Amino acid sequence: MSGPDLIVQRWTTRSAWFVAAMGALVVLLALGPTVFSAGLTDRLTTLFIYVILGAMWNALAGYGGLVSVGQQAFFGLGAYAAIRLSHAEVPVYPAIVLAGLAVGVLSLAVGEVMLRLRGGEFAVGMWVVAELAHLLVNLDPLVQGETGTSLIALNAVGAVARRGYNYWLALATMAALLGVLFALLRGRVGTAIQSIRDDEQAAGSLGVRVLPTKRIVFVLAATGCAMAGALWLSTAITFQPKAYFSVQWTAYMIFMTLVGGIGTFEGPVLGAVLFFLVETFFGARGVWYLVGLGAAALAFSLFLPRGMFGALDQRFSLRLLPLGYRVMLPGLLLRRGESGRG
Amino acid sequence: MAEPGTILAASGLGKRFGALVVLGDVDFAVREGEAVGIVGPNGAGKTTLLNVLSGAYPPSAGRVTFRGQDVSALDAAARCRRGIARSHQIPRPFSGMTVFENLLVAARAGGGLRGRAAELRCLDALEQCAMMPLANRRGETLGLLDRKRLELARALATGPQVLLLDEIGGGLTDGEAADLVGIIQAIRARGIAVVWIEHIVHILVQVVGRLVCMDAGRVIAEGAPGDVLRDAAVIDAYLGPSAHAHPVG
Numbered sequence A: 001m002s003g004p005d006l007i008v009q010r011w012t013t014r015s016a017w018f019v020a021a022m023g024a025l026v027v028l029l030a031l032g033p034t035v036f037s038a039g040l041t042d043r044l045t046t047l048f049i050y051v052i053l054g055a056m057w058n059a060l061a062g063y064g065g066l067v068s069v070g071q072q073a074f075f076g077l078g079a080y081a082a083i084r085l086s087h088a089e090v091p092v093y094p095a096i097v098l099a100g101l102a103v104g105v106l107s108l109a110v111g112e113v114m115l116r117l118r119g120g121e122f123a124v125g126m127w128v129v130a131e132l133a134h135l136l137v138n139l140d141p142l143v144q145g146e147t148g149t150s151l152i153a154l155n156a157v158g159a160v161a162r163r164g165y166n167y168w169l170a171l172a173t174m175a176a177l178l179g180v181l182f183a184l185l186r187g188r189v190g191t192a193i194q195s196i197r198d199d200e201q202a203a204g205s206l207g208v209r210v211l212p213t214k215r216i217v218f219v220l221a222a223t224g225c226a227m228a229g230a231l232w233l234s235t236a237i238t239f240q241p242k243a244y245f246s247v248q249w250t251a252y253m254i255f256m257t258l259v260g261g262i263g264t265f266e267g268p269v270l271g272a273v274l275f276f277l278v279e280t281f282f283g284a285r286g287v288w289y290l291v292g293l294g295a296a297a298l299a300f301s302l303f304l305p306r307g308m309f310g311a312l313d314q315r316f317s318l319r320l321l322p323l324g325y326r327v328m329l330p331g332l333l334l335r336r337g338e339s340g341r342g
Numbered sequence B: 001m002a003e004p005g006t007i008l009a010a011s012g013l014g015k016r017f018g019a020l021v022v023l024g025d026v027d028f029a030v031r032e033g034e035a036v037g038i039v040g041p042n043g044a045g046k047t048t049l050l051n052v053l054s055g056a057y058p059p060s061a062g063r064v065t066f067r068g069q070d071v072s073a074l075d076a077a078a079r080c081r082r083g084i085a086r087s088h089q090i091p092r093p094f095s096g097m098t099v100f101e102n103l104l105v106a107a108r109a110g111g112g113l114r115g116r117a118a119e120l121r122c123l124d125a126l127e128q129c130a131m132m133p134l135a136n137r138r139g140e141t142l143g144l145l146d147r148k149r150l151e152l153a154r155a156l157a158t159g160p161q162v163l164l165l166d167e168i169g170g171g172l173t174d175g176e177a178a179d180l181v182g183i184i185q186a187i188r189a190r191g192i193a194v195v196w197i198e199h200i201v202h203i204l205v206q207v208v209g210r211l212v213c214m215d216a217g218r219v220i221a222e223g224a225p226g227d228v229l230r231d232a233a234v235i236d237a238y239l240g241p242s243a244h245a246h247p248v249g
């Protein structure tokens, strides 16, 4: 055997089936509002938004090493931008989509400053950004301070149609964001961003363009969180700044990511489903609920650092998605490699 | 001022950290395909020289040229993409990525390759460094010797014209050291210039045609390995004055 003859495997039969099954699931879910009850449709809309939030925080922290405790900045700004655009006579659903994109553009400027900060500075800096965004939004007379306002234009859409549109838009946004993230991670951005996460200086020494690579992931995560905020507004209708710029949103993202599996693509999706179930069956919000979530996240990061999915993946070599690379070594070499040296 | 055939050169290079002068007025040049060894006691400034050459630190004085062009203002990533690759004395593996993926970062970013071409470059570098069996191991699972070897393979995967190596041979058995010498010789045979910092002089002299000895931030001797190792200043630097009866090497 010689190096150049070796196959570098990405797709396996299992991963091909898994990706096909996930595609089929999205298509089936698209039937949702026509077959599901109103309650279930609403709940699933919420789940899709949670999946977006978990996946975006994981893209940032799990793949980019950019731990943000201020992602609620973009969630809140997304909702606010939708209010503003709708007020400027943009039709309401286009306004929701445009709001996410507009905040994504804004995040380019935010990133220019924040991405020069490292580790803890970045985390705290993002929290400051969130507080600042909250204050600035409160200055807009349209918002009426903490009294808030609502996306009035939605009232013109009938309740049944609105439920369906919200659901489809959330599903489509979730699928699109997961698709973009998947494509990015499979390509050169994927290896570059993970190398920056693991050792920024070493990445630079190998030719990685550190800032532009971080920027891509930062803007994607900001756009995703902003879309989630605008979608949340489409379901809640009312906009009270305090509720949207609350740090609880980032706490949810962290919980979903840590419990599901940070740095794995599938983990936060699993985490979002779990979080959704916990919320559906234990319902309660309030302080103890948050304390419980925090404790669970902490326990996971201490005892299962790669979360539920990471543990499963390791135990059973699941490799459900073709994101990594496996050099197909002849048996003899493989055994020597597994036993290790040095 | 650089002679024809010079690929990487430093002139009047200085580096200070606050009040601490670590490099003072260093002139250094490597010709295409040449192998140069750098020796010197701990703290001499060898790693700092490599950091300034590779762009990890900006110089405090002087300039670095690559193929006659001033690259002093370029960062490490830009210099790597031009063809200057380095290993780290204290290995810095990407711990959450496999060995193969570690190399893929280098081949794609530093080497500018895509698709199968990038994969082939990585497989080639793994084979050349005898690391193929470890291809699918995560960086964090490697022991120190394999981490050092990974530094070499990863730098090689960028497709460099100059390879700057910082103490990749420490802690090896005689057999492993001989393997390493073979690897570096094969790299040289491809026309890649090598600058190799190493304490284990008897390994170094099997590869390099020229030796540079540094002490206290300066080049104190330079030339054919045998001459440098017999140089009085070099013996002083290593063993202190009065040790002239016991030459190094």
Ligand SMILES: Nc1ncnc2c1ncn2[C@@H]1O[C@H](COP(=O)(O)OP(=O)(O)O)[C@@H](O)[C@H]1O
Binding pocket: B017, B020, B022, B040, B041, B042, B043, B044, B045, B046, B047, B048, B049
């Ligand atoms: N980033 C830094 N900040 C301050 N001092 C440094 C830094 N890097 C190296 N030094 C100092 O510079 C001197 C030379 O270090 P180094 O280049 O690592 O030597 P060598 O590689 O020859 O052992 C040492 O005294 C070291 O403490």
Ligand SMILES: [Mg+2]
Binding pocket: B046, B047, B048, B089
């Ligand atoms: Mg050193």
